[in-house]
Amino acid sequence: SQQGEEDPQALSIQEGENATMNCSYKTSINNLQWYRQNSGRGLVHLILIRSNEREKHSGRLRVTLDTSKKSSSLLITASRAADTASYFCATGPTGAGTALIFGKGTTLSVSS
Amino acid sequence: GAGVSQSPSNKVTEKGKDVELRCDPISGHTALYWYRQSLGQGLEFLIYFQGNSAPDKSGLPSDRFSAERTGGSVSTLTIQRTQQEDSAVYLCASSVSGGGNQPQHFGDGTRLSIL
Numbered sequence: 387s388q389q390g391e392e393d394p395q396a397l398s399i400q401e402g403e404n405a406t407m408n409c410s411y412k413t414s415i416n417n418l419q420w421y422r423q424n425s426g427r428g429l430v431h432l433i434l435i436r437s438n439e440r441e442k443h444s445g446r447l448r449v450t451l452d453t454s455k456k457s458s459s460l461l462i463t464a465s466r467a468a469d470t471a472s473y474f475c476a477t478g479p480t481g482a483g484t485a486l487i488f489g490k491g492t493t494l495s496v497s498s
Numbered sequence: 499g500a501g502v503s504q505s506p507s508n509k510v511t512e513k514g515k516d517v518e519l520r521c522d523p524i525s526g527h528t529a530l531y532w533y534r535q536s537l538g539q540g541l542e543f544l545i546y547f548q549g550n551s552a553p554d555k556s557g558l559p560s561d562r563f564s565a566e567r568t569g570g571s572v573s574t575l576t577i578q579r580t581q582q583e584d585s586a587v588y589l590c591a592s593s594v595s596g597g598g599n600q601p602q603h604f605g606d607g608t609r610l611s612i613l
Binding site: 434 | 599601
């Protein structure tokens with residue numbers, strides 16, 4: 387079953403604009419991760435935020451986590467055509483769980 | 499290589515045939531995962547290995563699906579008597595340790611097409 391649900395499903399922007407993607411989930415988590423997938427390739431890990439963290443930065447990426455609302459957002463600033471990809475959130479379980487649970491992703495298109 | 503390697507990259511086979519997909523994880527990674535991704539969809543968890551044992555195989559869709567891992571390294575996913583609904587991209591990932599609290603490193607997948 388899928389826990390993370392990304393919103394929007396698709397996003398089209400111009401180079402230089404910011405892109406914001408949201409992820410909502412249902413149960414308690416240990417951490418939340420964001421991944422990027424270019425067409426025909428595997429997923430690439432972008433950033434991991436733990437449940438006791440509220441915000442994390444990595445280069446042009448900014449991730450926030452609100453555990454009270456069970457939601458996270460990924461902000462890509464000053465987007466580039468190379469950022470065109472699908473972006474997935476994945477939740478890491480608490481307790482004895484093992485697997486990340488992925489959402490269906492947001493498809494981002496950045497045009498030059 | 500330094501990354502997760504999967505083979506074959508593409509596989510086309512007839513309905514009813516058996517297929518075997520291979521995954522070489524990053525050296526030293528104890529955890530290995532198999533996922534399935536249908537067109538335009540997210541990832542569906544299949545099975546998780548910690549070392550050579552599979553503490554979580556809850557995602558395997560039917561008894562036609564099996565997987566093993568040997569030497570704490572290479573893993574094979576076998577699908578017997580393939581059906582058209584098995585057509586998908588099968589992705590393998592590894593991480594330093596298991597438990598869902600580590601980044602996962604993915605291969606580029608095997609694109610399986612059942613005719």
